[in-house]
Structures are given as C-alpha cells and as structure tokens.
Amino acid sequence: MKLFNVYELFDIELVKAQGSYVWDSKGKRYLDLYGGHAVISIGHTHPHYVAKITEQLNKIAFYSNSVQITIQEELAYKLGELSGYPDYELFLTNSGAESNENALKLASFYNRRKKVIALKGSFHGRTEGAVVITDNPKIVAPINETPNVIFIPFDDVEALEKHLSTGEICAVIAEGIQGVGGVFMPSVEFWQTARQLCDKYDTVLIADEVQSGYGRTGKFFAHQHAGIQADLITTAKGMGNGFPIGGVLISPKFKATYGMLGTTFGGNHLACAAGVAVLDVIKEENLIQRAEKAGNEWIEKLKKIEGVKEVRGKGLMIGVALEMPCKEVRNILVKDYQIFTGSSSDKYTIRLLPALNLAQQEMDFFNEQFTACLEKVLVAVE
Numbered sequence: 042m043k044l045f046n047v048y049e050l051f052d053i054e055l056v057k058a059q060g061s062y063v064w065d066s067k068g069k070r071y072l073d074l075y076g077g078h079a080v081i082s083i084g085h086t087h088p089h090y091v092a093k094i095t096e097q098l099n100k101i102a103f104y105s106n107s108v109q110i111t112i113q114e115e116l117a118y119k120l121g122e123l124s125g126y127p128d129y130e131l132f133l134t135n136s137g138a139e140s141n142e143n144a145l146k147l148a149s150f151y152n153r154r155k156k157v158i159a160l161k162g163s164f165h166g167r168t169e170g171a172v173v174i175t176d177n178p179k180i181v182a183p184i185n186e187t188p189n190v191i192f193i194p195f196d197d198v199e200a201l202e203k204h205l206s207t208g209e210i211c212a213v214i215a216e217g218i219q220g221v222g223g224v225f226m227p228s229v230e231f232w233q234t235a236r237q238l239c240d241k242y243d244t245v246l247i248a249d250e251v252q253s254g255y256g257r258t259g260k261f262f263a264h265q266h267a268g269i270q271a272d273l274i275t276t277a278k279g280m281g282n283g284f285p286i287g288g289v290l291i292s293p294k295f296k297a298t299y300g301m302l303g304t305t306f307g308g309n310h311l312a313c314a315a316g317v318a319v320l321d322v323i324k325e326e327n328l329i330q331r332a333e334k335a336g337n338e339w340i341e342k343l344k345k346i347e348g349v350k351e352v353r354g355k356g357l358m359i360g361v362a363l364e365m366p367c368k369e370v371r372n373i374l375v376k377d378y379q380i381f382t383g384s385s386s387d388k389y390t391i392r393l394l395p396a397l398n399l400a401q402q403e404m405d406f407f408n409e410q411f412t413a414c415l416e417k418v419l420v421a422v423e
C-alpha cells in the first residue's frame with residue numbers, strides 16, 4: 042500500500058532531534074525555527090519530557106475515560122495555575138480541530154443557537170465544524186457546507202456589532218494571533234468589543250489558541266494581551282511538544298453532564314505525562330517571559346534586514362513579510378543554510394515558530410544566514 046499523497050514534502054528524512062536542532066538520515070544538522078507547525082514548545086527531546094513520558098510508559102500508557110486518571114487532574118491544575126484560568130475546567134482532546142469541534146458544541150449546547158462568526162483569514166482545522174469556520178473554501182467539501190457561518194473582515198468591530206445585535210449568534214471565534222493566515226493579531230479593541238458584545242447578547246466567545254497559546258507570545262494565551270477572558274479557549278500543538286494532545290478550557294458558566302462530550306484517546310496517561318512535562322518546563326525555565334523578551338528583541342532586529350518588508354507578531358510567533366514571494370527563499374534556507382522555517386497562506390510571509398527556549402546565538406545565527414540568503418536571492422532577481 043502507498044501513502045495517500047496530500048503533503049508537499051521536502052526530500053529530507055529526520056532521524057534525530059535535540060533542542061532547536063534536527064538531523065537528517067545523512068547526518069546533516071538543521072536549525073528548526075518552525076517546530077513542525079509550532080508544535081515544539083520546550084525543544085526537541087527535552088530531558089524532563091523524555092523522562093516523564095518514559096516513566097509513564099513503564100507504568101501504564103493508556104486506559105479509557107472510564108476510570109480515574111489522576112494525571113489528568115494534575116495537568117488541569119498546573120494548566121489552570123500557569124495560564125491564569127484556575128477556575129476554568131478542562132476537557133482533553135487529541136488535536137486542535139477536535140478542541141474547536143468540542144468548543145463549538147459546548148457553545149451551541151449552552152445557548153441552543155447555530156450561527157458562528159469567524160474572521161476572514163482564519164484557520165481552525167479540517168474536521169466538520171472546524172473547517173466551515175476556516176476561511177478557505179478549497180478545503181471545505183460539499184458535505185461540510187453550511188449557511189451557519191458568517192465571516193467578517195479581520196478586526197472589524199462594526200461588522201461584529203451588526204451581526205451580534207441580531208441576537209442569533211451562538212459564538213464568535215478568533216485566533217489569538219492568526220497563524221496560517223500569515224501572523225495577524227486582532228487589536229485590543231477587537232477583543233474588548235467582542236467580550237462586551239458577547240456578554241450583552243449571550244453569545245459565547247471562543248479564543249482559538251491552538252497555535253498562539255502555550256506562552257509563545259509572552260502571555261500564556263495571546264488574547265490575554267487584550268486583558269479579557271474568553272468563555273472557551275482551545276489549545277493543542279505546543280501543549281504536548283509533539284505528543285498529540287489538545288484541550289478546551291471551559292468557563293464555570295458551562296455545566297458538564299455525563300455523556301455531553303467524549304473521546305477514546307483524549308486525556309490518555311501518556312499524553313497527560315507529556316502535557317505535565319511541558320508545563321513543568323515552561324514554569325521552571327521561565328519560558329513565557331523568555332519568549333516575550335527574546336522574541337520582541339528579535340522582531341526589532343529582523344525588521345532591519347534588507348529585503349524584509351514588514352515583521353508582525355509577538356514574542357516567538359513571528360511573521361516576516363518579504364518583498365517577494367517566500368517559497369524559493371524558504372527552499373534555499375533549507376537546502377543551502379540548513380534552516381527550517383514555515384510558510385503561510387500569505388505567500389509573502391515566512392513564519393518563525395521556534396521552541397520557546399531558542400538561544401540568543403541561534404537567533405543571531407539566523408539573522409546572519411537570512412541576510413546572506415536574501416542578498417543572494419535579490420541579486421539573482423536583479
């Protein structure tokens with residue numbers, strides 16, 4: 042049997058990883074500034090992470106949500122403390138899409154409505170509910186189509202008010218910072234208006250922090266830069282540093298009933314061990330403060346590089362917009378400079394989503410190599 046060919050792949054096989062580096066099967070070392078779609082939060086094969094998962098694997102790897110799994114409680118407690126949402130409850134899932142799927146269901150169970158407001162440029166995942174609130178018709182199959190989603194222009198508070206005032210809207214969902222869309226952060230005004238209007242019209246406010254969460258931007262969740270609380274917060278990616286795990290943080294205004302939500306694998310012992318290890322390291326190594334300081338300084342340096350048009354983002358969620366489409370630049374960075382970066386649906390923007398403990402010298406190294414790479418490409422274009 043062959044694999045269903047849906048991914049455009051680099052001709053590279055990675056066989057080893059440590060910190061912010063990965064090695065291919067030929068022994069070549071690459072600097073990883075992408076973390077496999079923002080997943081590697083505490084660095085590859087972090088010793089505490091490996092030890093925690095190994096220890097758990099030797100005890101029990103999995104049992105379903107039909108018995109007590111106390112490591113789930115440890116994870117929920119530590120997440121509540123570190124994220125500043127100690128009074129929220131946690132539902133554990135396996136991915137970002139599944140987290141969003143469950144958030145939409147919770148919202149709809151809560152106010153019995155169906156319509157959702159999402160933003161232009163959004164990405165929320167590929168499953169039924171998540172894909173229809175994603176602004177990309179190419180990945181929406183006819184079976185997913187629904188009249189229940191309204192896309193408003195990014196950051197448009199007037200459009201938000203116009204639609205919310207009908208009193209028919211179940212939920213507003215926005216990414217803390219749009220990632221796949223090209224690293225665009227909603228304004229403080231947008232989040233604060235959304236909070237106020239959602240309260241007024243009994244609409245549920247969902248912050249999708251699957252990519253922008255877990256300390257990457259200098260707050261645990263990016264929407265916290267606006268000083269508001271969302272009703273539901275969805276997470277995944279950095280939560281497990283590569284082990285599949287996701288979650289929904291749920292405001293006390295939602296009341297759980299047996300059978301309301303469920304999953305076979307979500308919250309399994311091994312995934313929770315990974316999740317606990319990630320939170321331990323984020324706390325012990327002060328990675329949130331580090332990401333904020335180092336990332337914001339890096340952003341200022343990146344802005345000065347010749348060929349860079351604009352740098353967006355916060356902390357270590359960075360979008361570098363070039364004056365030319367970035368596909369070739371990214372390919373050259375991998376081939377000639379051994380550096381992984383990410384693309385986005387804005388073809389001019391490179392995404393940098395490294396581990397939160399990326400060292401200063403690795404940022405400096407990138408700046409040098411990137412400058413040289415852009416010079417080379419600009420000369421070739423002239």
Ligand SMILES: Cc1ncc(COP(=O)(O)O)c(C=O)c1O
Pocket residue numbers: 078135136137138139141164165166167216220221249250251252253277278
């Ligand atoms: C903001 C956001 N939400 C949801 C998802 C979907 O996550 P997953 O691929 O784990 O289903 C992604 C994935 O890129 C994302 O960036």
